[in-house]
Amino acid sequence: xxxxxxIADPMPQRAAxxxxxxxxxxxxxxxxxxxxxxxxxxxxxxxxxxxPSATPVRPPPPAPAQPPAPQAxxxxxxxxxxxxxxxxxxxxxxTRYDTPGLAPERSxxxxxxxxxxxxxxxxxxxxxxxxxxxxxxxxxxxxAGLPLQALVATRAxxxxxxxxxxxxxxxxxxxxxxxxDEPAGTEAxxxxxxxxAPGGLLEPLLKQINIVLVPRANPDAAQAGTRNxxxxxxxxxxxxxxxxxxxxxxxxxARDYRPVVIVDLQEYPAASVFLQKYQAIxxxxxxxQYAATPNQNEFVxxxxxxxxxxxxxxxxxxxGLSSDWYYTTxxxxxxxxxxxxxxxxxxxxxxxxxxxxxxYLVSSRGSDLGRTHIQRRVHTLxxxxxxxxxxxxxRTKDLIDVQSYMARQTASLACRQSxxxxxxxxxxxxxxxxxxxxxxxxxxxxxxxxxxxxxSPTLSRQRSCGYWLSANAQPAVERLQLLGLxxxxxxxxxxxxxxxxxxTRSTTQGNPAYTLTRGAVQAPVGSFxxxxxxxxxxxxxxxxxxxxxxxxxxxxxxxxLTDLARVVNPPSVVFEEELE
Numbered sequence: 125x126x127x128x129x130x131i132a133d134p135m136p137q138r139a140a141x142x143x144x145x146x147x148x149x150x151x152x153x154x155x156x157x158x159x160x161x162x163x164x165x166x167x168x169x170x171x172x173x174x175x176p177s178a179t180p181v182r183p184p185p186p187a188p189a190q191p192p193a194p195q196a197x198x199x200x201x202x203x204x205x206x207x208x209x210x211x212x213x214x215x216x217x218x219t220r221y222d223t224p225g226l227a228p229e230r231s232x233x234x235x236x237x238x239x240x241x242x243x244x245x246x247x248x249x250x251x252x253x254x255x256x257x258x259x260x261x262x263x264x265x266x267x268a269g270l271p272l273q274a275l276v277a278t279r280a281x282x283x284x285x286x287x288x289x290x291x292x293x294x295x296x297x298x299x300x301x302x303x304x305d306e307p308a309g310t311e312a313x314x315x316x317x318x319x320x321a322p323g324g325l326l327e328p329l330l331k332q333i334n335i336v337l338v339p340r341a342n343p344d345a346a347q348a349g350t351r352n353x354x355x356x357x358x359x360x361x362x363x364x365x366x367x368x369x370x371x372x373x374x375x376x377x378a379r380d381y382r383p384v385v386i387v388d389l390q391e392y393p394a395a396s397v398f399l400q401k402y403q404a405i406x407x408x409x410x411x412x413q414y415a416a417t418p419n420q421n422e423f424v425x426x427x428x429x430x431x432x433x434x435x436x437x438x439x440x441x442x443x444g445l446s447s448d449w450y451y452t453t454x455x456x457x458x459x460x461x462x463x464x465x466x467x468x469x470x471x472x473x474x475x476x477x478x479x480x481x482x483x484y485l486v487s488s489r490g491s492d493l494g495r496t497h498i499q500r501r502v503h504t505l506x507x508x509x510x511x512x513x514x515x516x517x518x519r520t521k522d523l524i525d526v527q528s529y530m531a532r533q534t535a536s537l538a539c540r541q542s543x544x545x546x547x548x549x550x551x552x553x554x555x556x557x558x559x560x561x562x563x564x565x566x567x568x569x570x571x572x573x574x575x576x577x578x579x580s581p582t583l584s585r586q587r588s589c590g591y592w593l594s595a596n597a598q599p600a601v602e603r604l605q606l607l608g609l610x611x612x613x614x615x616x617x618x619x620x621x622x623x624x625x626x627x628t629r630s631t632t633q634g635n636p637a638y639t640l641t642r643g644a645v646q647a648p649v650g651s652f653x654x655x656x657x658x659x660x661x662x663x664x665x666x667x668x669x670x671x672x673x674x675x676x677x678x679x680x681x682x683x684x685l686t687d688l689a690r691v692v693n694p695p696s697v698v699f700e701e702e703l704e
Contacts, residue, residue, distance in 0.1 A: 205493060206395065209564030210405050214489075217443070217503040223314045225307065226498065233307040234314065236270055236343055242314050243275050243339070249321040256322050256330055259283035264373030267354040270343040272373040276381075277320040278334040285380040288334050294523050295334040296516050297383040298509055299374060299472060302360045302390065303352070304345020306491045308498065309389030312505035313339035316513075326510065332517035336381050342370050360390070361468070363475040364667055365679050366603045374472065378479060379608035384523045385432075385516055386476040387484045389505050391491035395561075397453060401460060404558035404567050409504045410440055411487045413450035415477030416576035417469045418544035419662040421530040424477045428484060431519050432512060436486070439511035445504050448556070450487055451573070462556070463574035467547055469666040470674045478662040479608070480530040482523075484512065531659035538656035539589040539694065545669050546583040546635060549574040583671060585640075589694050590655040591668045592620055592647055594687040600676045601652050604667060609660050612653045616698040619644045620653075622689035625670055636671055636678060638685075645689045647697055 204211045224242065225234030234242070247258040257278055264272045276283040280291040288295060298316065300309025317337055319326040329335075340346055344354045352358050353368050362371040378386065394406045414428030440447045451462040465485060469475055476483030488504040490497055516523065554573040557566050593600060601611050623640040647653070654664050668688065670677035682688050 204496060206405055207562055207564060210559055210561060211497075211564075213407065213559060213564055214409075214497050214500055216497070216499045219499075219503060221311065221315050221499060221502050221506070223311045225311050226502065231495075233346070234311060236340075236347060239310070239314070239340060240271070240273060243273060243317060246275065246317045246321040249323070255279060256320075256327055257281075257283060258317075258321055261377075263376040264369050266342070266344045266370055267368065268344040268347075270347070272338070272341065272343065272370065274377055275317050275320075275337045275339075276334070277317075277330055277337070279330045280334065285382075288381055291334060292524075293332060293334050294384040294516060294520050294527075295336060295381050296385045296387070296513060297336040297338070297377060297381065298387045298389065298512075299338045299341055300389040300505075301338075301340035301346055302342050302370075302388065302472070303358075303491070304342050304347070305349055305351050306391035307346070308391055308488050308490065308501035309505055310339045310346065311498075311502045312389060312509060313337050315502070315506050316509055326513060329513050329517045332520050333513065334381075335513065336377060336383065338374065338377065341374060360388075360472065361470050363472045364468075364470040364607075364663070364674055365676070365681065366606055367679075372606060375606050375608075378476070378481075379606065382479075382608075383476075383481055384527050385482045385484065385512065386472060386479075387486060387509065387512055388472045389509065390485065390487040391501065392450075392452070392487045392489060393492040394489050396492045397455060398558075399561065400457060401453060402558060402569050403561065404569060405561050406489055407446060407557055407559045407566070408448045409445040409489050409500070410436075410447040410508060411450035411485075411489075412436060412447055412508075413465050413473070413485045413576065415473045415483035416464075416579060417467050417474035417477055417666075418547045418579070418581065419665065420474070420477040421480060421534065423526050423530055424480065424482060427519075427523065427526060428482045431522070432482065432484060432515050435515045436508055436511050439507055440504070443503070443507045445500075445507060449577075450485055451556075461572040461574060462554075463549065464576040467549065467576060467579055468672070468674050469663070475607075475663070478666060479660060480527050480534065486512075534659050534661050535657050537587060538661065539587065539692070541587050542584045543587040543665055543669070544581045544584050545671050547579045547581050549576050550578045550580065551575075585669075586692070587665075588623070588656055588690040588692055590653055590657070590691045591664060592622055592645060592689045592691055592695075593652040593654065593668075593682065595648070595650040595652075596684075597652065597676075597682045597687045600667070600681040603676070603681060604654060604664060607660065607663050607667075609654060609664050610658050612655070612699040614647050614649055614651045614653065614697055615700045617646070617648050618695070618697040620647050620689070620691045620695045620697060621645075621693040622691045624689050625685045627685060635673065638671055640690075642692065645691075647695070653691070653695060653697065653699065 223234055224238040250256050250258040259276050261274050262271050280287040300313045357368050359368050359370045362368050366372045398406050437447050450465055453462050473483035473485045486508040488501045490501045552573045552575050555568050555570050558569050560567045604611055622645040623642050625638040628637045667676045676682045
């Protein structure tokens with residue numbers, strides 16, 4: 125998949141990198157030399173003070189994040205879904221935001237055509253300025269054929285990914301609208317887009333960072349007012365398998381622009397199942413969570429915890445907005461436990477961490493409220509997004525250095541140490557503040573709490589040197605390449621020493637179970653090899669270790685167990701040049 129570019133960017137599509145033709149050989153000696161070079165990379169000093177811990181380190185409070193300028197007086201909101209006493213807890217902000225979907229007396233949110241016109245207008249402001257450059261890219265289309273558009277804001281020569289990389293500035297990617305019934309994120313990113321244009325309050329940040337905005341990742345669902353894509357897929361859980369064109373479009377952007385921070389703006393329900401289970405209304409304006417998934421580099425969590433979480437909480441508090449960790453609950457009325465977002469690598473946040481980027485979720489309160497409190501919901505996400513952009517601009521060199529180190533370290537671990545295949549959250553108890561639905565008073569609720577801040581492995585095995593895939597696994601190869609992984613094609617038949625998977629009759633908590641048998645595996649011409657000696661190796665492991673519900677074998681992208689093996693010695697096999 126390629127990016128279609130338009131507006132304020134006269135440069136043609138980035139040409140494919142040229143490589144010398146012909147086949148090349150990986151010998152055990154060459155692989156060992158590459159591993160030694162990577163493993164000799166020194167650990168960089170951590171720029172922040174303090175040691176890693178299960179709770180956020182609290183840096184000095186940052187300056188308040190400045191929201192965009194106030195607009196006209198607030199329009200009346202829709203009838204309240206709960207008592208006036210509850211509504212009084214959530215006054216409209218002093219700032220009035222003005223997007224097409226937030227216009228007074230408006231009954232629907234910004235339409236697809238209005239969104240396209242808004243983004244086009246912001247990009248047009250940068251024409252001829254010679255400094256700030258805004259332009260649109262189209263990484264794909266939705267299942268119903270609607271364009272998926274991203275706005276790139278930069279001071280590089282062009283908005284092409286190659287120019288962004290050459291600028292030496294880190295890139296932030298902000299995504300909204302993965303669920304069509306969560307409109308506040310889209311409206312918030314339209315505000316951010318306007319403030320990034322020449323003369324906007326956020327334009328000065330482009331001296332330090334590049335920004336990619338995806339205001340509406342699921343346009344079909346937004347048009348229909350539904351949660352999932354046309355085929356019923358929750359695209360928020362499709363960032364490893366990439367079954368939907370919508371998720372593939374986001375993967376294309378992440379692969380090409382290589383952001384150091386990827387932020388997912390969502391909304392959560394204020395009442396819904398929470399009211400049924402706890403007889404309470406939810407009170408937090410924002411729920412926050414950074415990535416937590418097996419094998420992510422500890423520096424990813426440290427950066428999210430120390431450089432983003434506390435500044436986010438401070439900025440929200442200074443704006444009069446409350447926040448806590450993200451939580452959700454099952455649909456079972458008898459199950460009163462709450463859980464942070466899970467550990468699977470198929471969310472945008474967790475997949476980003478396996479890209480060695482900070483992955484962050486910010487969810488505003490109100491996905492079940494229609495237009496009620498919409499200005500406050502947008503204000504919450506604008507405040508959070510603004511603070512994240514400022515925090516990144518304040519840490520540009522640190523983020524670049526840490527991401528570079530993580531990439532080298534990940535590659536250096538091939539063929540050694542262990543790999544976590546499955547892990548579990550930690551069960552705790554917490555008291556959360558909710559709201560009594562009639563009086564509007566605080567209602568403390570004691571709950572069982574599954575925490576993602578501390579996770580424990582439930583299945584581990586020796587890290588492989590790589591994975592062999594048969595020619596029948598072409599669909600898996602295409603998805604791996606779209607994620608940004610290097611995949612090599614066998615040019616001359618040979619053998620690799622590998623572990624083959626054998627399914628057992630038993631399962632563990634619904635997960636498939638396998639035993640391993642080691643031996644020589646024939647690698648015929650046309651089969652594939654995915655080395656673990658590369659920066660995104662942990663994405664490959666998440667996709668190709670078959671013991672999970674989200675693996676490529678479980679999902680059918682790898683047809684059978686005989687089409688997959690984990691290579692345990694550096695292979696001495698002839699490969700074609702890297703596949704495009």
